[in-house]
Amino acid sequence: GKGIYPHYMLKEIHEQPGVVRNLLAGLLEKTDGHLKINLPERVSRKLHKARRILIIACGTSFHAGLFGKYLLESIGLVSVSVEVASEFRYRHPVVDPERDLAILITQSGETADTLSCLRLLKELGVPQIVLTNVEGSTAVREADDAMFLLAGPELGVASTKAFLAQIVYMMFFALELGLKKPHPEHSNAHIYSILDEFFRIPALMEETLNLSPSIRDLVKPFTHLPSTLFLGRGRDYPLALEGALKLKEISYIHAEGYPSGELKHGPLALVSDSMPVFALVSGSELLPKILGNLKEVHSRSGIIISIAPASLKGALTDVVNHQILLPPVGDFFLPLLSTIVLQFISYHMADLKGFDVDRPRNLAKSVTVE
Numbered sequence: 001g002k003g004i005y006p007h008y009m010l011k012e013i014h015e016q017p018g019v020v021r022n023l024l025a026g027l028l029e030k031t032d033g034h035l036k037i038n039l040p041e042r043v044s045r046k047l048h049k050a051r052r053i054l055i056i057a058c059g060t061s062f063h064a065g066l067f068g069k070y071l072l073e074s075i076g077l078v079s080v081s082v083e084v085a086s087e088f089r090y091r092h093p094v095v096d097p098e099r100d101l102a103i104l105i106t107q108s109g110e111t112a113d114t115l116s117c118l119r120l121l122k123e124l125g126v127p128q129i130v131l132t133n134v135e136g137s138t139a140v141r142e143a144d145d146a147m148f149l150l151a152g153p154e155l156g157v158a159s160t161k162a163f164l165a166q167i168v169y170m171m172f173f174a175l176e177l178g179l180k181k182p183h184p185e186h187s188n189a190h191i192y193s194i195l196d197e198f199f200r201i202p203a204l205m206e207e208t209l210n211l212s213p214s215i216r217d218l219v220k221p222f223t224h225l226p227s228t229l230f231l232g233r234g235r236d237y238p239l240a241l242e243g244a245l246k247l248k249e250i251s252y253i254h255a256e257g258y259p260s261g262e263l264k265h266g267p268l269a270l271v272s273d274s275m276p277v278f279a280l281v282s283g284s285e286l287l288p289k290i291l292g293n294l295k296e297v298h299s300r301s302g303i304i305i306s307i308a309p310a311s312l313k314g315a316l317t318d319v320v321n322h323q324i325l326l327p328p329v330g331d332f333f334l335p336l337l338s339t340i341v342l343q344f345i346s347y348h349m350a351d352l353k354g355f356d357v358d359r360p361r362n363l364a365k366s367v368t369v370e
């Protein structure tokens with residue numbers, strides 16, 4: 001049941017620190033102070049052999065794949081293309097069974113378009129790994145290899161904890177590849193320090209969950225507005241897309257996710273004092289660019305709500321209207337905290353509007369028809 005929570009979605013958001021603990025127990029081994037990533041032999045062999053990774057998925061799972069691309073390329077040094085399943089299956093894709101690896105991401109393991117891609121890839125002889133939450137699913141039965149999200153049943157139609165588990169997997173795949181690829185910015189020592197920090201993340205996620213009531217108060221005045229924008233750069237861009245999808249599907253407020261650098265190429269025209277702009281900000285080398293983008297929104301009377309680590313508070317004071325501050329955490333892990341904030345934004349906006357958060361209109365949990 002839902003326990004103390006009014007909705008499954010809220011319960012599932014709160015389960016996320018536990019999901020990460022489960023995943024760490026399976027994926028990361030620490031013996032005598034020595035860390036080891038535990039992937040099944042066949043899976044790690046496939047990852048290391050791949051010269052190109054094709055990630056295929058739908059909806060939220062597609063956003064997790066897009067997030068994966070940033071990490072797999074920057075840390076794993078492998079070329080990645082990410083595609084929506086309904087596009088991939090009909091466009092006569094050019095693949096190379098010797099060099100390519102397909103990763104199909106599907107919470108349910110039953111999404112019709114993703115399954116069709118899986119069958120197509122098998123026919124073409126491309127090795128596959130399915131990333132799913134459901135052990136007895138069709139995808140698991142049909143793929144060469146499957147890895148499990150260990151998130152427990154996800155009952156809210158809007159995917160939350162499965163997405164978080166998917167991005168954790170993307171992190172592990174990238175780090176596993178990174179360990180075998182010498183890279184000036186990601187030495188093995190650096191990768192091991194990231195792995196070590198992983199154990200601290202569930203507690204920081206719990207701290208982030210405490211932001212729920214203040215996020216509810218903050219978004220209240222925006223629930224009557226028709227449209228919102230979610231901005232992010234780099235790894236935060238796929239999260240912005242996911243934040244926008246979540247808001248659309250349960251609150252029925254129009255939302256778009258955009259890479260901040262694209263603002264001047266069109267969407268800046270939309271900015272006004274009646275469109276809240278949720279901006280993901282991280283302290284990377286992109287910070288000056290992000291601040292520049294936000295100043296452009298600010299000077300056009302846009303209402304900006306930033307989602308950033310507490311360390312950036314000062315840098316953001318004159319640029320944004322409201323700040324949602326995250327516990328201090330390394331850049332690599334920030335997405336695991338900012339995702340929780342994005343989930344709360346959509347949950348509270350939808351709930352304040354009185355909608356049935358767990359059963360949004362027109363949508364089904366698992367899309368088994370094309």
Ligand code: F6R
Nearest residue numbers: 059060061106107108111158159
């Ligand atoms: C959004 C959502 C959907 C699913 C999509 C794919 O919250 O849940 O966009 O992510 O239908 O489903 P799976 O991952 O089961 O293939």
